[in-house]
Amino acid sequence: MVLLHGTRVHATRRGTALTTTAHPIRTYDRRSGAESLGPHPGTDGLVLTGLDGHLGPPEDHRGTVLLHDGRRLLGSCRGFTRILPPGRSDPPIVLRGLSPGAELRRALATATRRTLDLGEAALEVRDDRGEPFAELLMWVTVSSWCPSALGSGSGSGLIDLELEGKLSVPVPEHARPLWERWLAGRPQTPGTWAALDTRQRWAWLDHVLSRPRPGTGVDRPAGQAYELDGRPVTDVPGLYLALGEAVNGPGGYFGANLDALHDCLGGGFGHSGPGTLLWHDSAVAREHLSHALTPDGRPYDLFGAALEVLAESRMRVTLA
Template identity: 60%
Template structure:
């Protein structure tokens, strides 16, 4: 599906970046351009043998949270995030899934039958699986901060030039939008590999950092980030024309930005309205909730636990309050038949209503 941003599709802004030492908040330097921010990190690859698809089958992007459920009930399901499928010729009986493994990965030494779902429907099953080991790790691409204005401390470290001086320890790459507002940040271990005078101006340098301990932003999220570099959206539902994968990338930025900002809570008793016309998946659900409470680009949870936290204050709302949910039938239709990680039926729509009620939000569905 082609990604479409409703509001000013040509909107592009210039971000600014600050390399900041995390322990004391010292800023090593600031710049307006970074190479290596976007890229593809390592992904787990699973070859599923004797694959039997269910329903329409799958190809291409599969889902943001795909579960592989062992037939043995004593074994836990495991998660592939941002999973993609590479269908093999039918006669081979094989199917390949790639994605970001969770921290545990597959059950140890288990190679039995597995059934796969994307959180809403069963995709298929296989007799067994093999985790394909990646080729020997190549040297990761560096992170290059171009046109960096170095602080005096960074200048002193570069002048010293020892291995210890060039190891800046843990740092955050703080990213601000064109209006100067903090958008998000990325943690990294800032080890300097090289530096040189920059063509961007006198007294500026291009600083090259080791990319081995930096996780790049996935390439598919690049257009979303570039839209947000221009600043937050001016209208609600700017994300409505995006597919589920890109809505998820939009919500990732909404969440990261929301958790870095201080939002004043409205007084108890406030009445909110939710535009539910585009709530056809979970990212849309939480994007619409965030905008109902905090306006365009606003954040108000991204899962049931986070929603519960937001209802307790410091995220724009003081309960008790009321919420008028327009076009609620759309969410009920699309979110009432979900699957737990283990594959049991689950009603996301009802779960959200329950958390809202328990948190003091009186919801009227229309």
């Protein structure tokens, strides 16, 4: 079995080479990577599985298909067929020791089908320090409730509430240790993510991107000087994690792609231009990010593109 963990796998149709004739067909979601299940019985085909959030293959395509992970060619095949998995059935979620607010108490007191349908609800999670950790959206209905054993007595008012419906996507298994680490509080030292592999770095970046940021919108005065530790910038998520920490400290966010980086440089994310950035060990990023592949298989220089975005937004970069 071949495992492609930590990769974002792309398929492109090809004329004769991985050139400008390539067009996007399929992209596997980076957060799960893709896994080979081995040969398809009775054929010379290979079955890959992964989460798909992008384009399916064109039905009229009968040519060669190339697979790559954003950095290197992984292989080619004569065809690519999309197979949809069966629908996922969400188990109920139980909130134990819940102190219901006035609106929920009224809904439970009425207990009609209409009032128990909560529609869109947000589950706000806080870390061990009481700081915002995550906000998970759900579309749920109350299925049952009862007094909670976590209460100090029958008059505590705490309940166990069971909800059914469309819940947030569960945390991937490979991301659970990272969540446990974040639940202890935001990192206090830079580079906590540096030892992670690419797959886990994407999960770390996903959390940095999605976690509530109470200070968003408050920028430091123009003219700030930042320093970036370039030693761990060996992949795409590492680039954005390092930029986030350079500007906003350990666990900080400052873009998760080039468009988002441009938006952050425009203000509202802790920085207001102009500014300066001293990029230590920049040769590491140049080596690993200068020869990337777009989803449709075109070569591009991510390192150079990031420098252009920074320069266009009045961030003067010194490479060291």
